[in-house]
Amino acid sequence: MNLKEVVQEVEEQIAGLWYNDAYMTDMINRIDYRNSERDSDFEILDLQRFFATRPHALLQKDVRMNFWAILYITEGHGFHFVDLIRFPYKKGDIVFIQKNQIHRFEIADGVKGYIVHINEPFFYRIKGFNGEVFLDFADKASGVLSFDSSADSTNRTLINLLHKEYNCITEKFNIELIASLFESFILALKSQLSMEEKIFQSKDYENFKFFRQLVEENYSRTKSVEDYSCMMNLSRKTVNQASRNVAGLSAKQFIINRVLLEIKRYLPSNSDPYIRISAIPQHSLMIKVL
Secondary structure, eight states: OOHHHHHHHHHHHHTTTTTSGGGOOOOSEEEOOOOSSSSOSEEEEEHHHHHHTSOHHHHTSOEEESSEEEEEEEEOOEEEEETTEEEEEOTTOEEEEOTTOEEEEOOOTTOEEEEEEEOTTHHHHSTTOOHHHHHHHHHHOOEEEOOOHHHHHHHHHHHHHHHHHHTOOOSSOOHHHHHHHHHHHHHHHHHHSOOOHHHHTSHHHHHHHHHHHHHHHHTTTOOOHHHHHHHHTSOHHHHHHHHHHHHSSOHHHHHHHHHHHHHHHHGGGOSSHHHHTTTSSOHHHHHHHO
8 A cells, every 4th residue: 555545544534533522632731821030921041040940851741832932052952842853953053933833842961042932912012023023934934943153143142132131130121122132133033044035925935824824724624625725716726836836745745744743743642542543443554654
């Protein structure tokens, strides 16, 4: 049986089953944003202090984020898990965790840096702050971002200033200045990333963003490219072209990958994962796909 046949059979077996209420109990804990030190939807902490003040057993468990997080590595090297993928990082790298992604730490000796947490209200509560700058960056960034030494010097200067200002003891916490420094930091990252900007400025990219949003909202109900093309008022060919040019996958492959990612997100948290999918008669098919 080839991969296409395997995927097709798995699709048929999980259709209408995996996403009913009995199977949607999220075994991976969701964590909400909480700033224990300030009444603010933004915080930046020294990474070593962060590790020292949190139970390592909890940090090394998979959790689903209800906010964004950025790890900036100033010394050392190690690994971090984002959506169950183990990413290596080194000095000067940035680990980016999207809202709603699953992540966990792998504690490593000698690693220094900063961790930044951003809650969504931060984008619209700060006067003069352009939240679209961050959201546009977040839309393109994922996993681990690497920079050359000159860019790292600029990034480190900006994040040091950000951390210093955040921890400055004043009568009034200057959140507007924090927002301005953070915006400068993100703009610097955007300018340094070796991205194919022509792709991200194209009509294909706009179509793909819309397609991706619809898949995120509807993958539990439909896996048909035809359905998504109708929602977008575009031809199936146009949707496929956008997905191939931006993601390197056909629209159908992109949808299937999203379904399988959600399945993989559930399996590691269950001591007996096959119980969760016991209604699927051929478990070996799931193993072949995953």
